[in-house]
Structure formats: C-alpha cells, structure tokens
Amino acid sequence: MQTHEIRRRFLDHFVKAGHVEVPSASLILDDPNLLFVNAGMVQFKPYFLGQQTPPYPRATSVQKCVRTGDIEEVGKTTRHNTFFQMAGNFSFGDYFKEGAITFAWELITKSQEEGGYGFDPERIWVTAYEQDPEAAEIWRRVAGIPDERIQFRDGKDNYWDMGVPGPGGPCSEIYYDRGPQYGKEGGPIVDEDRYLEIWNLVFMQDERGELSPKLGNPPVGVLPKKNIDTGMGVERVALLLQGVDNVYETDLVRPVIEKAEELSGSRYHVGSDENDVRFRVIADHARTAAMLIADGVNPSNEGRGYVLRRLLRRIVRSARLLGATQPVMAEFMSVVSTMMSPSYPDLATDFERIERVAVGEEAAFLRTLDTGSRLFELAATEARTAGKTTLAGSEAFALHDTYGFPIDLTLEMASEAGLSVDEEGFRTLMAEQRQRAKADAHSRKQAHADQSVYKELLDTHPTEFTGYTELNSEARVLGLILDGQRVRHATQGQEIEVILDRSPLYAESGGQMADIGRITAAGLALSVNDVQKIGKKLWIHKVTVDEGEIVEGSDVLAQVDPQWRRGATQGHSGTHLVHAALRQILGPNAVQAGSMNKPGYLRFDFSWQGGLSDSVRQEIEEVTNEAMLANYPVNIFETDLAKARSMGALALFGENYGDRVRVVEMGGPFSMELCAGTHVHSSADVGPVTILGESSVGSGVRRVEAYVGMDSYKYLARERALLEGVAAALKVSPEDVPTRVESLVERLKSAEKELEKHRAAAVLASAGSLAASAERLGDVLVVAQQAPDGIGAADVRTLVADVRGRLGSEAAVVALFSASDGKVPFVIATTEAARAVGLKAGDLVRNVAPLIEGRGGGKPDMAQGSGSNEAGIAAAIAALRESVSANAK
Incomplete structure (x- = not known):
C-alpha cells in the first residue's frame, strides 16, 4: 500500500467516525517552546491547555513534523527521521480511552478491501502505563488481546506531557511483531526493532506541574475535561505494509537514495555501513529541507535557518563522501517534489523557489569547502613542519565551528596527508559547545504563557x-x-x-x-x-x-488616531505595490518572506539569491511609483480560500487561513494578496515611494526598505538639501557634483600613490640603518628592536625581509616589534645559515609571543604574531637574544 493511500485511509476512517478533517499546520508556528512543529497535537494546544474552546468536539489530521534533537544520529538507525508525517485523531472532552482504542483497533485490523490496513491481529502487541490497568482491561475487552501481549511500562515510556507545565496523561502504544528475523522474542520491552511502534494513544487527563509525572512525580491536578491525542507514524506503517526493512526503503524515500546512487556511483546496501548511513542522511535531509523551504524557512546562522543550513550541508557532505563530484541539490529536490507533491502540492507549485534556495546554499557550501581545504593544508603543513603526526583537536574544531568544514572531510584529508586527528579533543570541544547551546536554550525556554x-x-x-x-x-x-x-x-x-x-x-x-x-x-x-x-x-x-x-x-x-491610521494604510498598501513590482521585474520566485510596515515606512523581505543591481532597484522604484500614479482602485472582498487561490491571490508563508479569506486587489492582475490589514482606497493615496536600499538578511533572503507618502517627500527634500550643500562647497551646480567628486577622488588616489612612494622610500632608508646596527651573539648577527617611528604594522614584514637580505650569507636573525592602538604586531626572519644552526623563525615566535600576551607562528624562514602588551616588548627582545645565544657558538 502506497504512503499517500495510507494517509487517505486514515483520514477517511476518522471523518466517517464524526471527526472534522483539519489540514496540516505549517512547520512554523508562533510558539516560544518550539523551533518546528514536532507533533500532531501542536496546533490544538490552546484547546488542550484550556485557553480556547475548540470549534469541534473531535478532529483528525495528518501533520507534517520535524524533530532535530540530534541530527548527527540520523541514518545510524533505520527507524527515525527528522521529517515525518503524524496521523492523529483528537477528542476534546468527547470520547476517552475506550473510544480511542476502538477507533485504532478497527482501522489497523479491518481488511484492506474494507478500507483498513489489514494487520494481523495476532501480531499486535500493546503497552500501557504501569499505573493504568484500565487501559489494559479495555484492550482485552475491545480487541481481545491476551495478557501475554500487553506489557506495562513506567512513565519514561508510557506517560506523555509537553515538557513544561500543562496537560498530560498516561499513554498506550501499539506495536507490530515483524518476526524473528528482526530480533528477540518477548515483546517491545525486549526489542523495539522487532516489535515496531506504530501508534501512540495519549489519554490526556492530568495537569502537570514543574516536575513531570514521566519521572514519577504526581500530577498537580486533574483536567476539567478528559481529552484524546493520538499519533500514528505514517512512515512506519508504510514500511510494514510495503514489506520493506526500514523507512528509508519505502516508496517516498527510496527514490532519493536511488538518485544518490546515480550521482555518486556508490551503491546502497552493498557492505559499507558508513556509506549506508550517508545514503540515509541524504534521503532523510532532502525531504526535511524541501518541506522547511516550502514553509518559508531560509538558510541562516541562527534558529530555524541554521537547522536548514546544517541539513543542506550534510547532504552535500554526504554526497561528496559517496563520490559525487558535481552539484547534487537540484536533483534531490526534484525527486522529493515528485514523490511528495501528491500530498503536499506546494512542493510542485513552488518548486522553482525551493530549488533555488537549496542550490544557492549548496553553492555557498562548496565555496566553504574550498576555503576549508586551503586552511586545512596550512594547518597540516604546520603540523608536519613541527614534526607532528597528529592534527590538534582545536584545529579540527576551528575548521568545523568557524568555517563549517565537516569533521568527516578533515579526517579523510588528514589520512591522505599522513596525519591523524585528535578526535577526542575535537569531540570534547564539540560537547562543550553543545552544552553551552543547551544551557542557552534552557535559559530562553519558557512555559506556555498562561492565557x-x-x-x-x-x-x-x-x-x-x-x-x-x-x-x-x-x-x-x-x-x-x-x-x-x-x-x-x-x-x-x-x-x-x-x-x-x-x-x-x-x-x-x-x-x-x-x-x-x-x-x-x-x-x-x-x-x-x-x-x-x-x-x-x-x-x-x-x-x-x-x-x-x-x-x-x-x-x-x-x-x-486618524493621522496614524492614514500613514499605516499608506505603508501597508505600499508594501503590496513593492511586492507586485518585485514579482513583475524578478519573476514569481521573488516570494514574500516577511514584512513590517508602519506610518510612512515599510520593509519587505523576499526570497532571492544575490543582491540587486542599482538599475534593478531603480526599476523596482519606477514600477512601484507608476502603479501609484495609475490611481488603481483598491478592491477588497471576502471569498473562500480555494477560489482565492484559483484567482491567483498570494498567501503568506506559515499563515493558517480559514475557509473564508479577505482578498486585497490593486489594479486587477497587478497585485492580489490575502490580507487582513487596513489599506488606502486607491493606489495614488500611497503617495510617492522612495526605496532607501536593499540588503541581505540571511542566505537567500533580501530586504527592501522604503519611505511612503510625506515621509518619502521629506526624505527626498533632505537629500536635495544635502546635494545643494555639497554643490555649494564644491562651487559647482548640482548637476556637476558627480563629475567634480569623481575628479577629486582621482586626485586623492594620485596623492596617496605619491605618499606611498615616499613611505616606501622611508622604509628602505631605515633598512640600511637597522642592518648596520646588527650585533653579534657568538656566530649569529641579531637585529632585535622596536620598529622605527612611522613604520606601521603593514610595513614591518617588508622591512624585516629587507634587513635580512642586507645581512647576506651570514647567520642572522631579524626581529622587529611595532606598537600602535593597543596592538603589538611583530615579525621574525632567519637566514639560511641561522636555520642551519637550529634557529627557526616559527619556534622563536612561539617563545616570545607570551611575553607580549600574544600568539603567532609561521615557517622556519619567516614567522609573525601579534600581542596586546606593549610593555612586554623589552622582555620579548631579551628572550629572543637568550634563545639566539643558546644556539650560537
């Protein structure tokens, strides 16, 4: 049975039983405790919490969910996914335990010809909370399950709550025996690979306090109404009904693995456990990434965007380790769209944007890999030069944490370079980072606001x-x-x-x-x-x-306040005009990713890769103002959601719309959006629109800011006054200001070049006097002092190299320290003869750097560093002399 059919049968079963079918909520909901929707009941939380009265006594849904508790473990087991579909039925004070058990039993055991799943009743096991004998009695009476296939478990397994004060209750889980080839006998308490959990029935009856009953703490009260919240794993049911070994081989997931095989040349399930994990990572993450992008998430360095970035980069990393050498993201997104769009049509209708976001992140990561490779080579060279065979864990962590360079590739490249990696040190640093992140997340996590x-x-x-x-x-x-x-x-x-x-x-x-x-x-x-x-x-x-x-x-x-409202309507209607202009110029992929408008001002975020040129920004402003001058009437009407979409009305990502929606239309096809905001009566009422600029607010997301109405006029008036002031200072007309400024810039560049020549000459002149001041320590000449006044940090390296050159074939060490603005950059160089007696610049740098509270390193012939303690320069020079003396004859 195909996955889409499994979904359909579930919903049909419960709709026939009087449940209202509720569409899946977006993966992004306004909930302080959740990064993503992670359970089917999330959109119903206000009803369970008693904050709102539900509009129906019973409901059913198939909710898209994402759980990212430990992304690093994905693929290592075959039962878990970051993205999954949770089919559920919900009762808000209507039926309770017996009803939930009866509905579930009927669906899973009813024959497929009659619309059920047709599971063999003799292979079904159930668990119940150890303090809930009532559930076990119902299973015996309603389903005829014998005692030997009913097992009791403690709160960690069979009590559910949301992790914060609120509703909770005991639960009963349904398992299916896959047979002895999958593990030991004895039920789910013995082996949860053989006995696979497919459905969890939560009997929500308690009010949880600060301490969870999952850990043996008593509830603080009883809910005024007893509720039902169940969750059936669609992917797990699919693997059983399709007769495959794991969720990665089901009909909607295996095609991604097959595409990865085609692109990489490697094969799944041919003896390499590491490769199998990589295939599963690709299959899992590709689905999750596509679903997140479809719901409006864009890659970034924090929050939801960071999770998406990690998923996409793990796909690229895994594909490369499997042998893929070309970009892969477009292919994977295409497969996911084809397989999942029958249940989630947005994956097809919005495919161009989804593909563009994923491909853009892939390109950015490939550049990161190139940068990381170069940095790895530097670190490996330093390690080998120092006679080491192990790359420090701190080096591997810096590559991973700062540059996003995967540890797998670091290990592989280190092996090729004849080095090992201090993995224990790396893991320790990673664990410390995770602990800091968890502590930060815990400090920010809050209980559900009491409404x-x-x-x-x-x-x-x-x-x-x-x-x-x-x-x-x-x-x-x-x-x-x-x-x-x-x-x-x-x-x-x-x-x-x-x-x-x-x-x-x-x-x-x-x-x-x-x-x-x-x-x-x-x-x-x-x-x-x-x-x-x-x-x-x-x-x-x-x-x-x-x-x-x-x-x-x-x-x-x-x-x-009428003045405030007038400005607010101008700002909001102006946002619609800018959005329409962007789509007209850039195409339909310039999709809204957020907005904010207030009197006289608007900002509009949209999905797009790369900045906009000056000419494109100017064109957007012109099209917007042309629409304003066209005096389009603003028509606002209500209709049903399906009709609004068929008319081409644009909807906002992550927004849950009801059956009836409000449509705001300006200029016929020019702009039509679902919107509950207040608006002007005609586009001319917006007034002039002045785009202030365009910038990046995250990977694949750009932001346009603009003034409207009188604020636009005032801004332009200030710009005109500024231009006139510059023109007066330059004694030219405003029209001639650009030419005059360009001429002045050229003259300034010429003057700077002339100054550079004089500065370079001064540096060279000081080189001669420095070389002449060299003193001999044994057989080694030493120049060690603070750089002459006027020699900045940028010139120290050049000056040191020049002085060394003037000392010829002698064994010599040259060290100059500069000091300015609280920093102490320094450079040390050695001649070939000095290196022959064991004086290496990199070693000398590491010896003296602590004395100026700094660090550094480099090659034997030249190395450099920087510190922050100017008072330590004299001690550093003395330490350098001592090191030279120890090696001189």
Whole structure:
C-alpha cells in the first residue's frame, strides 16, 4: 500500500467516525517552546491547555513534523527521521480511552478491501502505563488481546506531557511483531526493532506541574475535561505494509537514495555501513529541507535557518563522501517534489523557489569547502613542519565551528596527508559547545504563557473589529486585566489591558503595526499604546489610564488616531505595490518572506539569491511609483480560500487561513494578496515611494526598505538639501557634483600613490640603518628592536625581509616589534645559515609571543604574531637574544 493511500485511509476512517478533517499546520508556528512543529497535537494546544474552546468536539489530521534533537544520529538507525508525517485523531472532552482504542483497533485490523490496513491481529502487541490497568482491561475487552501481549511500562515510556507545565496523561502504544528475523522474542520491552511502534494513544487527563509525572512525580491536578491525542507514524506503517526493512526503503524515500546512487556511483546496501548511513542522511535531509523551504524557512546562522543550513550541508557532505563530484541539490529536490507533491502540492507549485534556495546554499557550501581545504593544508603543513603526526583537536574544531568544514572531510584529508586527528579533543570541544547551546536554550525556554484569564472572554464575547469602516466606535468594556489577573476597575496612572466588545483599533498582524489611539468616556481618558489579539478574535488593548477610573461593564468610545491610521494604510498598501513590482521585474520566485510596515515606512523581505543591481532597484522604484500614479482602485472582498487561490491571490508563508479569506486587489492582475490589514482606497493615496536600499538578511533572503507618502517627500527634500550643500562647497551646480567628486577622488588616489612612494622610500632608508646596527651573539648577527617611528604594522614584514637580505650569507636573525592602538604586531626572519644552526623563525615566535600576551607562528624562514602588551616588548627582545645565544657558538 502506497504512503499517500495510507494517509487517505486514515483520514477517511476518522471523518466517517464524526471527526472534522483539519489540514496540516505549517512547520512554523508562533510558539516560544518550539523551533518546528514536532507533533500532531501542536496546533490544538490552546484547546488542550484550556485557553480556547475548540470549534469541534473531535478532529483528525495528518501533520507534517520535524524533530532535530540530534541530527548527527540520523541514518545510524533505520527507524527515525527528522521529517515525518503524524496521523492523529483528537477528542476534546468527547470520547476517552475506550473510544480511542476502538477507533485504532478497527482501522489497523479491518481488511484492506474494507478500507483498513489489514494487520494481523495476532501480531499486535500493546503497552500501557504501569499505573493504568484500565487501559489494559479495555484492550482485552475491545480487541481481545491476551495478557501475554500487553506489557506495562513506567512513565519514561508510557506517560506523555509537553515538557513544561500543562496537560498530560498516561499513554498506550501499539506495536507490530515483524518476526524473528528482526530480533528477540518477548515483546517491545525486549526489542523495539522487532516489535515496531506504530501508534501512540495519549489519554490526556492530568495537569502537570514543574516536575513531570514521566519521572514519577504526581500530577498537580486533574483536567476539567478528559481529552484524546493520538499519533500514528505514517512512515512506519508504510514500511510494514510495503514489506520493506526500514523507512528509508519505502516508496517516498527510496527514490532519493536511488538518485544518490546515480550521482555518486556508490551503491546502497552493498557492505559499507558508513556509506549506508550517508545514503540515509541524504534521503532523510532532502525531504526535511524541501518541506522547511516550502514553509518559508531560509538558510541562516541562527534558529530555524541554521537547522536548514546544517541539513543542506550534510547532504552535500554526504554526497561528496559517496563520490559525487558535481552539484547534487537540484536533483534531490526534484525527486522529493515528485514523490511528495501528491500530498503536499506546494512542493510542485513552488518548486522553482525551493530549488533555488537549496542550490544557492549548496553553492555557498562548496565555496566553504574550498576555503576549508586551503586552511586545512596550512594547518597540516604546520603540523608536519613541527614534526607532528597528529592534527590538534582545536584545529579540527576551528575548521568545523568557524568555517563549517565537516569533521568527516578533515579526517579523510588528514589520512591522505599522513596525519591523524585528535578526535577526542575535537569531540570534547564539540560537547562543550553543545552544552553551552543547551544551557542557552534552557535559559530562553519558557512555559506556555498562561492565557486562561482570557478563556471566558474568548468563549463568550469575541471582539468585533470595526476598523475597516470606521475610526470611532462605541463599545462596552468586557474585561480588565492587570498583571495577568482580572480586575473590576483601574485608576489614573495604571497600565492595564482592556478588552472591548467592539474596536476600530487594528491589532498587530500581517506585518502591520498596531494602531494607537484613545479610549474615552465622561471623566475618563486612556491612551492606547498597543493592540494585540488572542485566538484571532479577542482584541487586547494595552493602555495607560491618563484620567479618571475605568470600570468593567462601562460604555466607552474607542478612537483610532486618524493621522496614524492614514500613514499605516499608506505603508501597508505600499508594501503590496513593492511586492507586485518585485514579482513583475524578478519573476514569481521573488516570494514574500516577511514584512513590517508602519506610518510612512515599510520593509519587505523576499526570497532571492544575490543582491540587486542599482538599475534593478531603480526599476523596482519606477514600477512601484507608476502603479501609484495609475490611481488603481483598491478592491477588497471576502471569498473562500480555494477560489482565492484559483484567482491567483498570494498567501503568506506559515499563515493558517480559514475557509473564508479577505482578498486585497490593486489594479486587477497587478497585485492580489490575502490580507487582513487596513489599506488606502486607491493606489495614488500611497503617495510617492522612495526605496532607501536593499540588503541581505540571511542566505537567500533580501530586504527592501522604503519611505511612503510625506515621509518619502521629506526624505527626498533632505537629500536635495544635502546635494545643494555639497554643490555649494564644491562651487559647482548640482548637476556637476558627480563629475567634480569623481575628479577629486582621482586626485586623492594620485596623492596617496605619491605618499606611498615616499613611505616606501622611508622604509628602505631605515633598512640600511637597522642592518648596520646588527650585533653579534657568538656566530649569529641579531637585529632585535622596536620598529622605527612611522613604520606601521603593514610595513614591518617588508622591512624585516629587507634587513635580512642586507645581512647576506651570514647567520642572522631579524626581529622587529611595532606598537600602535593597543596592538603589538611583530615579525621574525632567519637566514639560511641561522636555520642551519637550529634557529627557526616559527619556534622563536612561539617563545616570545607570551611575553607580549600574544600568539603567532609561521615557517622556519619567516614567522609573525601579534600581542596586546606593549610593555612586554623589552622582555620579548631579551628572550629572543637568550634563545639566539643558546644556539650560537
């Protein structure tokens, strides 16, 4: 049975049983505890936490998930993936244990002809929490599973919570016996390779405190309603129904391995365990990377982007170690799109962008590999010169951590160079880095914000947003929140949250900043500083009480600052115009990756590789302003999501839209987007748009910033005044300023070249006097002193080499120390005759560097370093003389 069919049967089974089918959420959700969605229940957390009332009593979904707890271990087992599909059914206070067990048993054992999976009931084992005999009794009664195939386990295995205070409960897991060829008899407590877990049923009934019941701590309470959260691993069911050994050989994954075989010339499962791991890494990471890019993640050096970067680079690394010599990413992304798009159509419709992001990162990493290779050669040469056979763990770690150079390639290249690597030292440094990262993550991790204070209001009185049609609305105060607690009143000077039944003030979302304004009544005045929303239906006004007392239940007038709103609509509509201009000029792959707009200003992030030329930026500005001058009417209407997409309306990555959506259209096909923001009535109302610049905000993501309306005019006025000031200073007309400045720059360059000649002459002149000052220590001539005044760090190396040359064939050592701006760069050189008696520049540098609180190194004939203690120069020179004396005859 194919994986897409497994998904379909699961959803059909539960829809027929009265569940609402809910689409998979994006892998990116606004959750402080999660980098990515990692379980099917994540999008339902507000219901389980009791923060919101669910709109349906039971639901089902197939959620795309990513878990990256230990990427380095991927491929070493055949049961785990970073990306996987979690099929689940959920009950919010409806059915409980018996219902969940019955639904699961029916689906897995019902014949395939009847729409089930057709698993042999005699090969199914289950586990239950050791303190939950009720679940075992239900399995016996409903499914007829005998006691010998029911096993009890402790909280680490059979209790579930979210890792922070909140809901939890015992769980019961379903396993399938794959047969004696896969391991020992005795059930899942003996061998989880033979007995493969396919489904986990969580009976969510407890409230967990700071300490988890998984570790034997008692729950702190009982949930007001008992809930069900289950998760069936689609890939694991696929491997069983397709009769293959592991998830990497299933229908949606094996084609990536086959493509890797084709590109590398190596073969999977032909005796090389290391190569098999590399094939599995490619297959796993290619799927995960494609899914992340499809949901709007771009490679970067932090957060989600860093995870994606690691995945993509591990693909490239693994392919190279398998023998691939050409770029591979485009091929892998194509295979993933072909195999996965029947379930995830965005992989096909957005393939060009996905491919471009992946290929761009591959190209960047290949450049990194080239740089790392050169740095490795330097480190290897130094090690061999020093007579070492092992590359230090710190060197390998620096290559990995600073330059992204994989340790596997370091080991391979070291072997080719006749060196080993201090792997233990490398692993220690890596472990220390991971520990620091975990400590940082722990310090930032927080429990779920307690939103229960809003639950009653969410359930009974959602706020009606009136701001699309009016700026002033009569309203009733539904609730007042002070320091997370409901209060009945608040007085002058207090900062509180106000919930109204009606509000014209826009709550921050979609890149548009919240409105500011006032809430007033007789004897009452409040300043609205911010507006946020909870559950997409409750407006939270963060206010300062300027005058009087506000009381829950009172009537007020909510007012938007009209000047702020006008500027905000200009900024938001201007963002749509810039987006449309970018797509018109760059093509449909210039996809929105984020935005922020406020009165008079906008910034727009979009997916694109490489910077934009001045001419392209100018063209974007021209097209935007042409659309503004065209005075396009702004049409706004609601329709269903499918129709909006068929019309070509653009949606924002990571946003979960309902069945009904709001479409903002400007100029017919010029711009059409799904948007809940406030907008001008016609494009001319935006006013002039001035693009301030374009820059990179991460790999594959560019940012355009612009002023609109009066802010645009004021900016241009300042630029004009600046130009006129420069023209007056140069005594030319504004039109002639560029020519005049170019002429001055050329004259400056000529003057700098002349100064360079004089400086070089001065350096050469000092070389003669330095050589003449050489003193003899035994048979060795020594020049060791602070560089003459005026000789900067850039000239020290040249001067040392010149002095050494003037000393001819004598055994000689030349050392000069420069000092400026708190730094002490220095260079040491030796002649051939000096090296013959054991005086090597690299050794001398390492001897003297600590005395100036520095470090350095180099070759036997010339080496250099730098320190930070100018007061130590005299001691360093003395140490150098002592070293020379020890080797001189």
